[in-house]
Amino acid sequence: MARIADLLARGRTFSFEFFPPKTDYAQLTLGRTIAELESLSPGFVSVTYGAGGSTRARTHAVVEWVRKETHITPMAHLTCTAHTRADISEILANYTDAGVENILALGGDPPAAGADPGPSDYSYALDLVEHIASADGFSIGVAAHPEMHPRSADRASDRRHLAEKLKRADFAITQFFFEADHYFRMVDELASLGVDKPIIPGIMPVTNKNQVKRMAELSGSVFPAWLAERIGDSGDEAEVARIGVEVATELCATLLDGGAPGLHFFTMNRSNATREIYGRLGLPTS
Numbered sequence: 001m002a003r004i005a006d007l008l009a010r011g012r013t014f015s016f017e018f019f020p021p022k023t024d025y026a027q028l029t030l031g032r033t034i035a036e037l038e039s040l041s042p043g044f045v046s047v048t049y050g051a052g053g054s055t056r057a058r059t060h061a062v063v064e065w066v067r068k069e070t071h072i073t074p075m076a077h078l079t080c081t082a083h084t085r086a087d088i089s090e091i092l093a094n095y096t097d098a099g100v101e102n103i104l105a106l107g108g109d110p111p112a113a114g115a116d117p118g119p120s121d122y123s124y125a126l127d128l129v130e131h132i133a134s135a136d137g138f139s140i141g142v143a144a145h146p147e148m149h150p151r152s153a154d155r156a157s158d159r160r161h162l163a164e165k166l167k168r169a170d171f172a173i174t175q176f177f178f179e180a181d182h183y184f185r186m187v188d189e190l191a192s193l194g195v196d197k198p199i200i201p202g203i204m205p206v207t208n209k210n211q212v213k214r215m216a217e218l219s220g221s222v223f224p225a226w227l228a229e230r231i232g233d234s235g236d237e238a239e240v241a242r243i244g245v246e247v248a249t250e251l252c253a254t255l256l257d258g259g260a261p262g263l264h265f266f267t268m269n270r271s272n273a274t275r276e277i278y279g280r281l282g283l284p285t286s
Contacts, residue, residue: 018048079108088132104143124161
């Protein structure tokens, strides 16, 4: 296994994100997806963490399975919402015991409406980053929002907060976006604040227009009018996926040509779109 900071120091990384399955059938689907994507020789894969820690055990199980049963380096997502310092210390100790060296430290979404969030010892993701850093032994990533975090007061404060996180963390992975200018502007803004840590663009190929539009609204990303027009009102899922892959490939090529340190694909636990983009870009495989 490897620390992601070390992988990035050696060159570009290409990586994938999964979410913990809720059913036995979904578990089988994820297993097939990971097997199919392993042939692409990813630098690492990440596993998400549910709101309020709702997938804590399942996240750990998937991360540990990847660590033991594949040749891929795993990274666990971890959030500060509804967690005490004792909770986080226990989780970190368990990951250390499992040989997991990489953590993506996030603020996290609140639990579902009406659910008791439970106590939390953290106000912001930076608090969690500092706790993980004090535990030693982990390569730490954080989230970045090219179009600003949806709860940020303004662009300047958003960039200052991100810069503070990146002074302690090793790298960032962005929320997905559809226009390369958002990414390059953010990198320039951080550079003006003295931050030059690697920022990996997050890529979400559009395979379901309505689903991605909803996710974009929640994350603070704009689903641009030109993309909606390009997809149109087609009810043909295969045609939507074809256009989505085409658009994502164009975005990836622009980002790599502009010096991005890699690409991180939000797979939705499926491999088809990611494998097709890989092929179109001519990225290396095993």
